[in-house]
Amino acid sequence: MTAASAPPVATAKTERLHFIDGAYTAGNSGKMYDVFNPVDGSIICRVHEAGPAEVDAAVKAARAALSGEWGRLSVADRCDLLYQVADEINRRFDAFLDAEIADTGKPAAMARMIDIPRGAANFKVFADTIKTIPTESFHLDTPDGEGAVNYAVRVPKGVIGVIAPWNLPLLLMTWKVGPALTCGNTVVVKPSEQTPSTTTLLGEVMNAVGMPKGVFNVVHGFGPDSAGEYLTRHPGVDAITFTGETKTGEEIMKAAAKGVRDVSFELGGKNPSIIFADCDFEKAVEGTLRSVFSNCGQQCLSTERVYVERPIFDAFVSRMKAGAEAMKIGAPYEKGTELGPLISQAHREKVLSYYRRAVEDGASVVTGGGVPKMPGDLDNGYWIEPTIWTGLADDSAVMRDEIFGPCCHIRPFDTEEEVVALANDTPYGLACAIWTADASRVHRMVRRVEAGIIWVNSWFLRDLRTPFGGSKQSGIGREGGVHSLEFYTELRNVCVKI
Numbered sequence: 252m253t254a255a256s257a258p259p260v261a262t263a264k265t266e267r268l269h270f271i272d273g274a275y276t277a278g279n280s281g282k283m284y285d286v287f288n289p290v291d292g293s294i295i296c297r298v299h300e301a302g303p304a305e306v307d308a309a310v311k312a313a314r315a316a317l318s319g320e321w322g323r324l325s326v327a328d329r330c331d332l333l334y335q336v337a338d339e340i341n342r343r344f345d346a347f348l349d350a351e352i353a354d355t356g357k358p359a360a361m362a363r364m365i366d367i368p369r370g371a372a373n374f375k376v377f378a379d380t381i382k383t384i385p386t387e388s389f390h391l392d393t394p395d396g397e398g399a400v401n402y403a404v405r406v407p408k409g410v411i412g413v414i415a416p417w418n419l420p421l422l423l424m425t426w427k428v429g430p431a432l433t434c435g436n437t438v439v440v441k442p443s444e445q446t447p448s449t450t451t452l453l454g455e456v457m458n459a460v461g462m463p464k465g466v467f468n469v470v471h472g473f474g475p476d477s478a479g480e481y482l483t484r485h486p487g488v489d490a491i492t493f494t495g496e497t498k499t500g501e502e503i504m505k506a507a508a509k510g511v512r513d514v515s516f517e518l519g520g521k522n523p524s525i526i527f528a529d530c531d532f533e534k535a536v537e538g539t540l541r542s543v544f545s546n547c548g549q550q551c552l553s554t555e556r557v558y559v560e561r562p563i564f565d566a567f568v569s570r571m572k573a574g575a576e577a578m579k580i581g582a583p584y585e586k587g588t589e590l591g592p593l594i595s596q597a598h599r600e601k602v603l604s605y606y607r608r609a610v611e612d613g614a615s616v617v618t619g620g621g622v623p624k625m626p627g628d629l630d631n632g633y634w635i636e637p638t639i640w641t642g643l644a645d646d647s648a649v650m651r652d653e654i655f656g657p658c659c660h661i662r663p664f665d666t667e668e669e670v671v672a673l674a675n676d677t678p679y680g681l682a683c684a685i686w687t688a689d690a691s692r693v694h695r696m697v698r699r700v701e702a703g704i705i706w707v708n709s710w711f712l713r714d715l716r717t718p719f720g721g722s723k724q725s726g727i728g729r730e731g732g733v734h735s736l737e738f739y740t741e742l743r744n745v746c747v748k749i
């Protein structure tokens with residue numbers, strides 16, 4: 252199936268509405284903007300942009316819901332509702348799939364395997380987790396000999412502001428909404444302006460399962476001077492969870508400072524992959540190709556810096572070149588498509604500016620570096636060639652900035668000491684992949700490599716119970732399993748004199 256014959260977007264026709272207090276609304280701001288299909292540049296839909304009044308209505312609905320029927324549900328009943336949300340997403344799988352693909356242009360095979368199933372699973376995994384969390388209690392000996400018992404109860408934090416990015420829209424949004432609701436909070440979600448569709452669709456799911464009104468709200472718009480800023484500055488929001496660029500995180504942190512609101516941040520990365528000569532060569536090549544090029548390099552966890560031990564450097568570069576050149580660039584529903592377009596014209600301009608900069612800085616272009624010629628209308632899409640460089644200095648902007656495109660630089664190294672220093676030479680600290688057969692080396696290195704997530708002989712293998720997040724400028728806090736539940740609850744201590 253080509254882009255032209257792909258199923259229509261099943262979301263609210265050609266407009267995207269806010270979802271406030273259980274109902275879809277255009278609001279009264281009078282402002283709308285277009286969303287473009289990355290595959291061919293055509294307009295997918297028009298989106299109503301929220302002004303301060305729509306954001307205020309959403310926050311008020313969320314606050315009112317806290318003390319309504321939702322606030323009185325037992326944990327078990329709340330979890331049952333969330334299991335139903337997961338089931339309902341799966342029942343509407345194709346509608347979510349088509350909507351996600353239309354907004355992002357990503358290969359259908361990827362969205363079918365990762366984005367939509369994980370979007371549903373995020374409502375199950377935290378419901379499972381919360382049922383198993385023990386609470387602590389302490390027996391205190393007091394001077395009168397009778398003592399006291401201390402125990403802690405978990406209560407919801409309140410209204411959570413959720414700000415999401417465009418690269419995995421449903422997956423990353425539900426990664427926050429799932430645990431927030433599991434813990435009994437209510438949410439106001441601001442999806443990325445570029446990918447509003449699956450978040451809008453989720454409102455239908457909430458109504459279908461009988462979620463009380465006001466628990467899940469959606470407002471559309473941009474960041475500064477728009478819905479994002481209005482939401483993060485709103486005094487009725489108790490905590491903010493954000494995934495996006497580090498620069499944006501700094502702005503949101505300033506907004507959260509007013510009222511001393513808590514934040515959870517999943518930010519950018521400039522992730523290294525380290526390949527030792529003793530690795531399983533074929534697996535390291537395959538894993539590194541995936542880590543560089545999947546989702547067209549638009550993943551916070553993507554590898555952009557590859558360090559290869561010198562004895563296998565030439566062979567590794569040549570296999571990466573062959574792998575990149577064999578990748579099928581194509582429309583989402585075309586059979587065998589591995590590489591879709593970038594998200595937007597503006598993002599392609601940004602990535603191409605790094606392609607030019609690499610050449611100016613003296614890189615050898617191993618492969619790629621430009622824009623492919625695509626057939627028919629597809630040529631209006633935001634396609635780009637998978638690109639590999641060697642020979643750049645470590646201080647080139649290409650080596651330091653997060654590019655967020657299908658590209659990497661490969662550099663040789665000689666010693667473990669040297670490669671640890673190279674890997675850590677970045678303000679970011681999100682993820683690192685180490686490929687080696689030496690278990691002792693692994694245990695030495697994981698303490699020294701500055702990253703929140705380290706994969707050994709693998710990449711993107713995720714167990715949703717584990718802590719996920721970045722160190723340095725890649726984030727604040729950890730999400731996943733009990734770590735999410737920590738953020739989305741207040742722990743209240745109760746001391747009872749016996």
Ligand code: NAD
Nearest residue numbers: 415416417442443473474479480495496499517518519551
């Ligand atoms: P972005 O920061 O430009 O936008 C993210 C969201 O923030 C959007 O909804 C946007 O409208 C909103 N926003 C922008 N300015 C705002 C402001 N001043 N106040 C409130 N909201 C504002 O990020 P993006 O381009 O959508 O996503 C790509 C970035 O996300 C990359 O840096 C990537 O590494 C990062 N990311 C990180 C993770 C992670 O888990 N660490 C996961 C995915 C993406």
